[in-house]
Amino acid sequence: MTQAKHSSTITEMVNVTFQKSIGTGGECVGTVPAGSTLLQAAIAAGVHLQSACGGKGTCGKCRVILSPEDRTGPLPEEKKFLRDELSANGVVLACKRVVESDMDVFLIEQKDVFDRKTQLGQENKVYELAPLVRKHFVCISVPSTSDQRSDWERLVAELPKSETPLRFNRRIAAKLPRILREASFQVTVVTAGDELLAVEPGDTSAGSYGLAIDIGTTTVVVYLINIVEGRIVARGALTNPQQGAGADVLSRIAYAADHPAGLNQLQTQVVGGLNQIISDLCQEERIKPEEIYQAVVVGNTTMSHLFLGIDPTYLAPAPFIPGFRQSVTVKASELGLRILSDGAVTVLPIVAGYVGSDTVGVMLSGQADQLEGNHLLVDIGTNGEIVLVGKGRILSCSTAAGPAFEGAGIKHGMRAADGAIERVKITEDIELGIIGKENEKVRGICGSGLIDAVSEMHRAGIIDSGGRMISSEDDLEKLPTSLRERVLYENGSREFVLAWKEESAAGENITITQKDIRGLQLAKGAVLAGVRILLSHLGLKTEDLDMIHLAGAFGNYISKESALGIGLLPQVSLDKIQSIGNAAGNGAQMALLSTDAMERSNRLARDAEHIELSTEKIFQDEFLESLALGQSY
């Protein structure tokens, strides 16, 4: 007899109830083994806390409020991120707090960027309206002993030759005999290419809807589109519910790779978020989910993999290999997307591990294959994707810009939501533009505000070209008093106060730290280095550029002057920079409304050359040269 070397104990399960703020109602319960963190409980409950570091305790974002009876004072790790007042009010970091028994936790309410971001969709008039999904109202010949063809055959016989042969659809064939007879053989047949999507009684050809979906690492946006009229009916957006697994794609990939059901969980989360938007849109517009026949999806390569439930593990390490790159179409039911269960869900093609279908959407929307001259298309988010069109070629690359542009990793960084500083102008004193209502209290700084602030601080002499904040008494003396007072020395490092605690919602100074500036330098340096390398591949110089197209919400809100001021973009004249709106989402809309555009997206993805920056010998040099603030070469 051998003796067991270890004893196994049965782990007790505990329930954590997450309460929304008083007044708004609603609660979610997460059941986890005792000893789990509150962040794990939040994930189990489907509650989406911000978590830029994926639970490592280094971002300080995953804040929740404990019930009075559970408060025990701040942990040492929390003191770095939470002021004493916050701790006194029960605010803790969910990733640091362990659950031992059932408890109630309150969520911190947060208004978000949604309304703002979704304003950017533009109706597209470039392609002729010719969606993949078609409706045919047909009157089918009634069976007789002299015409004993099957129901399937007599249905198909009424369709245009271009729609046949139609692939057999068992689920529809199963009910077809009854549908035809109950509808007196007058039905509307819905097809998508060679797939039969639905057979509906009577003439329903007037109503037909599709979705264009843009899955961002941070935000998911859904456009509900009337595909008969080619018109956006409504839009909705939500924070990507995968936040619990980290704010950036590498954290998400690690989560999927390291947790047994991680991939499935992330897939379910993002589809769950989309379903919530779809359900809201359907209620508002009084349409049935079954009237939505198609969805076209764009996203970065990781988001595309997670949406389809495809293992993203090998996207993370070199050589960054995706599971698939081609355009992929699956049935909605296979993904759990709550539109018509046989609805055609198409994810646009991918160029490379870090140049995803969102960039293909940008190329499609920006008509990269039709542009004359030399053009840069830049989509800046956590990653910066850069496309250079010129000399009959299309080059693309991706730079790991880091989360600074999204306000993450920045001491007072936040997304572009109410209370965010989005504009900074430094004269004798400081003028701030705050998102939200008049007299909105300041809550933090979003990406465009950060770029403005650093550009202005550099222009005002508060930061040198190397990015160092002034420290010598001599240099400080040169600043106007109102500015000089704003340069603080705290915790062994300089900070610059944008808003004093009296103006702040949380009662704390909102500052730019030396570390924040370094973060921004790294981010913008990566983008600029990418641009420089693409230019050098085509033998082009800055002055050869005819236009820089800025895609995405960021491109809409960034100040061109500040972008040039910090040296984020090569030094062109202001009239050569234009925003092209939410180009990724527009590309998805185009592909939804036009099979031509869909086909062109495949050609673009196939023809675009990918430059892997990590293997470029000159990248390191270019990167170091690109770090300097001020006008780039």
Added chain:
Amino acid sequence: MTQAKHSSTITEMVNVTFQKSIGTGGECVGTVPAGSTLLQAAIAAGVHLQSACGGKGTCGKCRVILSPEDRTGPLPEEKKFLRDELSANGVVLACKRVVESDMDVFLIEQKDVFDRKTQLGQENKVYELAPLVRKHFVCISVPSTSDQRSDWERLVAELPKSETPLRFNRRIAAKLPRILREASFQVTVVTAGDELLAVEPGDTSAGSYGLAIDIGTTTVVVYLINIVEGRIVARGALTNPQQGAGADVLSRIAYAADHPAGLNQLQTQVVGGLNQIISDLCQEERIKPEEIYQAVVVGNTTMSHLFLGIDPTYLAPAPFIPGFRQSVTVKASELGLRILSDGAVTVLPIVAGYVGSDTVGVMLSGQADQLEGNHLLVDIGTNGEIVLVGKGRILSCSTAAGPAFEGAGIKHGMRAADGAIERVKITEDIELGIIGKENEKVRGICGSGLIDAVSEMHRAGIIDSGGRMISSEDDLEKLPTSLRERVLYENGSREFVLAWKEESAAGENITITQKDIRGLQLAKGAVLAGVRILLSHLGLKTEDLDMIHLAGAFGNYISKESALGIGLLPQVSLDKIQSIGNAAGNGAQMALLSTDAMERSNRLARDAEHIELSTEKIFQDEFLESLALGQSY
């Protein structure tokens, strides 16, 4: 306030435990609302009782044995079917007995035809071995930063051009990155046409299996086939588990149409039966269900519909319209068939509402499109399907022969199982051939025995050509004593004793009744009328026929002399009648092993003309003329 006009009561649920005979072990429990019949409980338990009438109480087949404590004596409706001894031993009709509380019930053991029927499969050498399913062992180029193609692309690139483009398979793509790396990029790719079925680590190309499945109304047969070698590995069979819904296709259609979940139930039942056989075969042969990549299925039109879960309602009334006729391929998982979940399940095409893929299998196996001269192919079961080849055309029809040939609707009829009389020879006395071991007691009469008996009784003068059993004393006197004693007059009608109760397992005389003879006349008359009408359509006479091919188990076991003797077939010489074995199943095997054969089955189904007998003006005349016993014209 309005008052409820009816009160609803909560129905109590009761459990009925069905015990197999002592010694064999095993029990199944059916849970049903109190007040249900034992037959309903048997269906709920997945226990397959014979039930030719579908629970109407008119066939007397659904016999079970009550526990001693539950026995209450026979019901009036049971006395018609059950001798006193049986009733005394607790035998009851399950459709007549109502369950009010939990009870135990014993099943009557019945050896079945399986071993016998499945001997008929023949290895097929007609087509070159070229199955749809192919395995390719490939060594995939390892990714690098200079080759960043996706895993899907690098897999597809190694396949022969003929196999591409391959349709995207999300389930496989989801795991592909890990599979490739764990297998060091050496994998076996399994395809079926443009579908990817599996990606297996290492070289598995030596083992590859498929199923040929013949779904009969009465019996389902599964052939497990090594598709690399083109060899039948094993066979299994089972009573079609849909028996609870009736013995014939019309009862099954009515059941599917009239019960809310009836179609789903019948679909699940037949697939459940197949899964049982598959599981047994896999265990015996030590292969995994995932090594079975494909199944080719034949069956009559109703069975094909029920197997695929397609509404069969409108097959029953004129004009007998099927839901589909084309060959249909679906994934195994969609049907619940437990082979590889992405396995390709193909149902061969259908000619008409009552000329199904089983007949197409017969045509394929009999090479109907290659035959020279004029040939009849006849497959007789509950329905008789007849194919006439001649003058460059292929005609087909179906006749509702009724269940007499299967031993149903016959007083002592039974399937061709142990104890069945399968041969009858009348000389001075009677010689019987009994299926089973030597000295096997007689249990009943199967189809071939019935045809022998009636043919011999007619030859011996016990029945006249009109089918009437002799009754006058004068006629009786002419018979030898031993025969004369066998003509009884019971319950107002004549019976002829084939086996005295001393020879019978149940201790009762085994007889042919006047009603049995009428049943056989109707059955054989329908077949002969069909043959005559097809001949007349091609302007052919009996003497123009070069061969009559008898398909199916019946064709193997029927005595050619007796078939001619009762006038089942047109009067050709004996050497012009040949059995072609289980031709439907052989056809399925051919289609499994050869894409050529699969394609030919589609051509055969498309080219075969269907003659709808019910609209033939001359059918009534031909039918009445065909009823006579004795040699036909």
